[in-house]
Amino acid sequence: MTTVAVIGLGAMGGRIARRFLAAGHDVVVWNRSPARADELVELGASAAATPAEAAGRSEAVATMLSDPAALAEVSEGPAGVAAGAGASTTILEMSTVGPAAVTRLAAELGPGTGLLDAPVLGSLTEAEAGSLRIFVGGADELVERWTPLLSALGSPRHVGPLGAGAAAKLVANTTLFGTLGLLGEALALADGLGLTRAATFDVLAGTPLAAQAERRRRAIESGEFPARFSLALARKDADLIAAAAEDAGVDLRLAEAARGWLADAEAAGLGERDYSALLEWILERDDA
Numbered sequence: 001m002t003t004v005a006v007i008g009l010g011a012m013g014g015r016i017a018r019r020f021l022a023a024g025h026d027v028v029v030w031n032r033s034p035a036r037a038d039e040l041v042e043l044g045a046s047a048a049a050t051p052a053e054a055a056g057r058s059e060a061v062a063t064m065l066s067d068p069a070a071l072a073e074v075s076e077g078p079a080g081v082a083a084g085a086g087a088s089t090t091i092l093e094m095s096t097v098g099p100a101a102v103t104r105l106a107a108e109l110g111p112g113t114g115l116l117d118a119p120v121l122g123s124l125t126e127a128e129a130g131s132l133r134i135f136v137g138g139a140d141e142l143v144e145r146w147t148p149l150l151s152a153l154g155s156p157r158h159v160g161p162l163g164a165g166a167a168a169k170l171v172a173n174t175t176l177f178g179t180l181g182l183l184g185e186a187l188a189l190a191d192g193l194g195l196t197r198a199a200t201f202d203v204l205a206g207t208p209l210a211a212q213a214e215r216r217r218r219a220i221e222s223g224e225f226p227a228r229f230s231l232a233l234a235r236k237d238a239d240l241i242a243a244a245a246e247d248a249g250v251d252l253r254l255a256e257a258a259r260g261w262l263a264d265a266e267a268a269g270l271g272e273r274d275y276s277a278l279l280e281w282i283l284e285r286d287d288a
Contacts, residue, residue: 001024001025001026002025002026002059002060002149003025003026003027003028003057003058003059003060004020004025004026004027004028004058004059004060004061004062004149005027005028005029005030005048005054005055005057005058005060005061005062006020006027006028006029006030006062006064007029007030007031007051007054007061007062007063007064007065007074007081008030008031008063008064008065008066008070008074008095009029009030009031009036009037009040010031010036010064010066011124012064012120012123012124012127013031013062013064013065014036014039014040015124015127015128016062016064016094016127016153017029017040017045018040018043018128019127019128019130019152019153020062020149020152020153021040021043021044021045022152023152025149025152026046027040027044027045027046028045028046028047028048028054028057028058029041029045029046029047029048029054030047030048030049030050030051030053030054030074032074034047050079050080050084051074051075051079051080051081051084052078052079052080052081052083052084053084054081054084055081055082055083055084055085055089055091056084056085056086058089059088059089059090060089060090060091060092060146060149061081061085061089061090061091061092062092062094063075063081063091063092063093063094063095064094064095065095065097066095066233066236067095067097067236068097068098068100068101068104068240070095071093071095071097071101071105072101072104072105075091075105075108076108080108082105082108082109082110082113085109085110085113086110086112086113087110087111087112087113088112089113089114090113090114090115090116090142090145090146091105091109091113091114091115091116092116092118092146092149092150093105093115093116093117093118093119093166094118094119094120094134095119096119096166096169096170096173096233096236096237096240097119097166097240098166098170098240098243098244099117099163099166099167099170099244100243100244100247101166102115102117102137102162102163102165102166103163106162114138114139114142115138115142115162116136116137116138116142116143116146116162116165117136117137117138117162117163117164117165117166118134118135118136118137118150118156118165119134119135119165119166119168119169120132120133120134120135120153120154120169121133121134121135121169121172122154123228123229124228125228126154127153130152130153130154131154131155132153132154132155133154133155133157134150134153134154134155134156134157134165135157135159135164135165135166135168135169135172136150136156136157136158136159136165137158137159137160137161137162137163137164137165137166137167137168138158138161138162138165139161139162140158143156143158167244170237170240170241170244173234173237173238173241174241174252174255177234177237177238177241177255177258177259177262177275178254178255178258179209179212180212180258180275180276180278180279181254181257181258181261181278181282182209182254183204183209183212183213183216183279184261184278184279184281184282184283185282186200186204186209187200187220187279187282187283188282188283188285190203191283197221201213201214201217216276216279219276219279220279220280220283223280225273225274225276225277225279225280226274227273227274228274229274229275230271230272230273230274230275231262231265231266231270231271231272231273231274231275231277231278232266232271232272233275234262234275234278235259235262235263235265235266235271238255238258238259238262238263239259241255241259242255242256242259261278261281261282262275262278264281265277265278265281268281
């Protein structure tokens with residue numbers, strides 16, 4: 001049994017905390033809005049007043065925040081995670097924040113404090129089921145030590161040194177956003193050329209987009225896109241991809257196009273909807 005803190009109790013963080021509780025671990029929780037901790041406390045977690053307190057009481061600290069700014073806010077300063085973490089503490093950075101934010105976090109931690117970057121691929125259903133894919137970056141000995149804990153959430157995969165987990169998540173999301181944008185454009189082109197929707201899906205069934213087209217068909221036809229991952233967060237991730245590519249000197253033209261679609265859809269008020277509502281946005285542009 002491990003004492004693990006979960007910092008950030010949004011849709012994903014709250015579910016991660018529940019998985020740790022179900023696995024029999026002692027769980028300490030903190031959230032900027034304290035009321036979000038209430039249900040977890042009823043389930044057996046204990047609440048901390050600050051991220052520093054949560055870190056000081058725990059062997060491992062899992063952070064699940066919305067963006068690099070939120071991570072810096074909870075990790076830095078006298079009340080931050082870094083201030084409370086000791087030489088026997090390991091930080092498990094599970095947010096999608098990119099390699100630069102992981103480097104910044106590492107610079108804040110004291111001597112001996114461990115750090116793994118371990119962002120996840122999957123959303124609410126996978127978090128509840130414990131079937132997330134977890135990309136882990138960091139030292140071999142730390143990965144070996146904390147793989148059993150992370151396995152309560154899904155399937156950890158060691159992808160390289162510190163920062164590699166964050167990099168792997170951006171690579172994965174590049175394919176998600178690019179595929180979604182391409183599917184939307186293919187549907188829009190079919191509409192523009194007069195193909196029926198049934199004929200279009202029949203055509204797509206024989207292409208590399210077959211699985212995504214079939215998966216999204218019901219939502220496209222009904223106009224209902226169940227909320228799993230907000231379009232605003234997808235746009236944030238697309239910005240992280242662009243920044244990382246610029247730092248690495250990599251030209252990502254298709255990814256930049258998908259980023260443009262996401263930014264336009266968010267500006268039009270779709271930010272709180274599921275990111276797959278991008279398909280609706282692209283098709284509405286075609287209708288216009």
